[in-house]
Amino acid sequence: MSVIDRLADLRARVRGAVTTPDDPGWDDARQAWNLAVDQHPSVVVEAADADDIAATVRFARENGLQVAVQGTGHGAAARGGDLEGAVLLRTSSMRGVTVDPERRVARVQAGAQWGDVARATAPHGLVALHGSSHDVGVVGYTLGGGLGWLARKHGLASSHVTALDVIVPSGQRVEVTDSSCPQLFWAMRGGGGSFGIVVEMEFALFPLREVYAGALLWPAERAGEVLRRWRDVAERFPDDVTSIGRLVHFPPFPTVPEPLRGRRMVLVEAASLLGEEETAALLQPLRDLGPEMDTFTTSPAEVLLSLHGDPPEPVPGMGGGTMLAELPDAAIDAVLELAGPESGSPLLGIEFRHLGGALGRTPEGAGALSSLQGRFAAYMVGMVTGPEAAAAIERHIAITQDGLAPWSTGGAYLNFTEAPTDAGNAFGTTTVRRLRDIAEAIDPDRVMRPNHQVRAY
Numbered sequence: 229m230s231v232i233d234r235l236a237d238l239r240a241r242v243r244g245a246v247t248t249p250d251d252p253g254w255d256d257a258r259q260a261w262n263l264a265v266d267q268h269p270s271v272v273v274e275a276a277d278a279d280d281i282a283a284t285v286r287f288a289r290e291n292g293l294q295v296a297v298q299g300t301g302h303g304a305a306a307r308g309g310d311l312e313g314a315v316l317l318r319t320s321s322m323r324g325v326t327v328d329p330e331r332r333v334a335r336v337q338a339g340a341q342w343g344d345v346a347r348a349t350a351p352h353g354l355v356a357l358h359g360s361s362h363d364v365g366v367v368g369y370t371l372g373g374g375l376g377w378l379a380r381k382h383g384l385a386s387s388h389v390t391a392l393d394v395i396v397p398s399g400q401r402v403e404v405t406d407s408s409c410p411q412l413f414w415a416m417r418g419g420g421g422s423f424g425i426v427v428e429m430e431f432a433l434f435p436l437r438e439v440y441a442g443a444l445l446w447p448a449e450r451a452g453e454v455l456r457r458w459r460d461v462a463e464r465f466p467d468d469v470t471s472i473g474r475l476v477h478f479p480p481f482p483t484v485p486e487p488l489r490g491r492r493m494v495l496v497e498a499a500s501l502l503g504e505e506e507t508a509a510l511l512q513p514l515r516d517l518g519p520e521m522d523t524f525t526t527s528p529a530e531v532l533l534s535l536h537g538d539p540p541e542p543v544p545g546m547g548g549g550t551m552l553a554e555l556p557d558a559a560i561d562a563v564l565e566l567a568g569p570e571s572g573s574p575l576l577g578i579e580f581r582h583l584g585g586a587l588g589r590t591p592e593g594a595g596a597l598s599s600l601q602g603r604f605a606a607y608m609v610g611m612v613t614g615p616e617a618a619a620a621i622e623r624h625i626a627i628t629q630d631g632l633a634p635w636s637t638g639g640a641y642l643n644f645t646e647a648p649t650d651a652g653n654a655f656g657t658t659t660v661r662r663l664r665d666i667a668e669a670i671d672p673d674r675v676m677r678p679n680h681q682v683r684a685y
């Protein structure tokens with residue numbers, strides 16, 4: 229069959245749009261949320277429904293192609309732009325969310341974003357274990373673990389998945405639960421996108437109408453004393469409080485509030501389930517350092533999707549992470565030297581997410597990723613404005629990661645890893661062996677092209 233015939237065949241099989249390099253909408257169709265990733269697949273299919281997903285998988289198999297699934301493209305950097313021989317299967321039109329307030333679960337379609345979920349759960353006084361951004365995809369985030377504002381209380385989002393509706397690489401549709409398909413159910417809770425395409429995901433919700441949350445901000449020159457004090461108080465926080473210490477170079481954009489525009493600041497952000505009075509006592513040692521701004525207040529729980537100030541729209545970013553066993557004074561000094569206000573670093577931000585609490589415990593019946601080792605997850609990011617900036621950011625991420633290496637656990641959290649990496653770093657030897665066996669059994673022909681592979685590249 230000629231290429232033209234094969235494409236006509238694909239178009240006849242799916243309801244959603246099929247776009248090829250010769251079509252006028254090609255650049256829009258292949259664009260990831262992360263604008264720095266220049267994706268070049270063989271063809272793009274925008275799935276309209278589960279049948280489209282199954283038809284695309286069968287088409288890919290029959291034509292010796294792979295399938296790269298994308299909900300939003302927040303995680304596109306790890307897979308890179310070279311998608312030769314792959315169908316880019318986009319699920320961004322499938323954003324349905326249903327909430328069962330009695331069972332306290334939500335069921336979402338493949339392309340749902342966390343903002344969609346929050347809008348559906350808030351009227352019931354319920355929240356999901358989303359992360360810091362409204363437009364990150366529920367499925368990609370959760371397959372990778374999912375580290376959010378309630379993580380020290382409830383753990384990773386992947387530990388609270390209750391059922392998955394999956395098109396496996398053979399093209400069959402399978403309901404994946406603990407009882408119907410225990411191996412896949414284990415693998416897909418934190419093990420990533422190597423095992424099949426999620427059509428729908430069901431997960432637990434938690435009662436929460438209001439939260440005491442906000443940020444304390446100081447000029448970055450105060451970073452050393454602020455980060456030290458935050459580390460000390462954070463280690464005493466109960467599991468009800470999840471916090472982040474970070475250095476931010478706010479860009480000089482009109483969208484950034486005027487008092488912060490273009491400035492380098494050090495921030496402590498936190499979300500607390502304890503209410504204002506109790507949390508204020510925990511935060512007092514930080515307030516004693518006289519922050520220039522204090523935004524803490526009791527707000528509807530939806531505030532957790534904007535608390536971190538993530539970009540409201542797609543941006544060209546490059547980031548990298550490091551898991552830290554501890555954050556001693558020497559590590560803070562090293563970060564300030566390499567990425568602090570005097571360093572000339574092109575990074576826009578470096579943050580330390582406080583781990584521990586439920587994140588350090590393995591719940592019963594957990595999936596492939598059920599806890600995170602270490603006390604802090606570091607993540608650093610820069611904005612790619614061109615090839616020179618990209619090279620400088622890549623270099624500085626590597627330099628900063630090297631500078632933190634003495635305190636690293638040696639592990640990786642794949643949601644914060646934006647380059648190909650050995651899955652053994654993220655899961656440990658026994659888990660990665662089991663994940664590889666499951667991937668080999670379910671996808672022997674390597675139809676799936678996830679952002680992070682569990683098998684060797």
Ligand SMILES: Cc1cc2nc3c(=O)[nH]c(=O)nc-3n(C[C@H](O)[C@H](O)[C@H](O)COP(=O)(O)OP(=O)(O)OC[C@H]3O[C@@H](n4cnc5c(N)ncnc54)[C@H](O)[C@@H]3O)c2cc1C
Nearest residue numbers: 299300301302303359360365368369375421425426678679
């Ligand atoms: C601004 C920003 C904020 C973030 N905040 C957090 C945070 O607070 N906590 C956190 O843990 N992570 C966070 N992340 C990381 C984020 O969770 C990962 O990048 C995640 O992979 C994004 O999922 P996505 O579906 O949006 O992205 P995509 O790039 O669309 O998907 C990522 C990968 O998930 C898999 N996948 C997606 N959909 C499916 C499907 N239907 N079936 C099978 N596999 C699928 C594929 O392998 C795909 O390559 C953030 C990232 C960004 C850019």
